[in-house]
Amino acid sequence: MAAILGLPQAKVRRWLREYWNVHFGKADQTVFSDGTGRELVTNFYTLIEFFTFYQLRDRGVTAQRIVKAHKVLEDVFKTAYPFATSNILTDGKDVLFTGEVGDIIQADQTLQITITEILTPFCEKIDFDRQSLANRFFPLDRKHTVVIDPRRQFGQPVVGDTNILTETVFNLYRGGESADFIGRIYELTPDQVEDAINFHRIAA
Structure with a gap:
C-alpha cells in the first residue's frame, strides 16, 4: 500500500x-x-x-x-x-x-x-462501478497501463488488462533482461513494459 x-x-x-x-x-x-x-x-x-x-x-x-x-x-x-x-x-x-x-x-x-x-x-486515478464504489485504481494515472484490480492477482499491480504482475516485469528487467525481450515473451507493448518498470522505480 x-x-x-x-x-x-x-x-x-x-x-x-x-x-x-x-x-x-x-x-x-x-x-x-x-x-x-x-x-x-x-x-x-x-x-x-x-x-x-x-x-x-x-x-x-x-x-x-x-x-x-x-x-x-x-x-x-x-x-x-x-x-x-x-x-x-x-x-x-x-x-x-x-x-x-x-x-x-x-x-x-x-x-x-x-x-x-x-x-x-x-x-482521477480511480474507476468506479455503477454503485459508485471504487473498482480499479491507476497508481500512475489513466494514461499509463499499471492497474490495481482486486479481481486480478489478489489486487497486486498488473499490466493493463493482463494478469501479468508488474513486479515480474521489473524483476526480469532488474535481472538483466532487455525491455524488448520482456515484451516479446509476455506479448506486451513497449509502453506497457516501460510503465511496469517505471512504476517500481518510483515506488522503490
Whole structure:
C-alpha cells in the first residue's frame, strides 16, 4: 500500500492503527487490516480510502474533520468504506459529498446543504462501478497501463488488462533482461513494459 500510494510505510501503519482500526472500525467492529510489521495486509477498499484520506489531508482538511465525516458518511452510504465512493469532494476545509439531488452536502452531523460551486472530484486515478464504489485504481494515472484490480492477482499491480504482475516485469528487467525481450515473451507493448518498470522505480 505504501509503495502503490507513494507514502512512507510508518505513516501507513500509523494511519491504519489510529484511524481505520480505532476510529472507523470501532463502532461496528469492522477490521480493516490483519497481521503486523512486514506481514500487515489490507483490502482494496482500504487502499482507496487511504488515497482519499491522503488527498483530503493534502488539501488542508484536518484529521478530526475527516474522522467526523467518515462516521457520518458510513451511515449515509451504508458502507464501512465511504471514502471509496465517487461522491467525495472537498473545498479545503470541510469534507463534502454529492447528495441525491446533486447538491453539495457538508459531511457533518447537521448535513446542511452548502451553497458552493461543485468541485472537480480528486479521484482521477480511480474507476468506479455503477454503485459508485471504487473498482480499479491507476497508481500512475489513466494514461499509463499499471492497474490495481482486486479481481486480478489478489489486487497486486498488473499490466493493463493482463494478469501479468508488474513486479515480474521489473524483476526480469532488474535481472538483466532487455525491455524488448520482456515484451516479446509476455506479448506486451513497449509502453506497457516501460510503465511496469517505471512504476517500481518510483515506488522503490
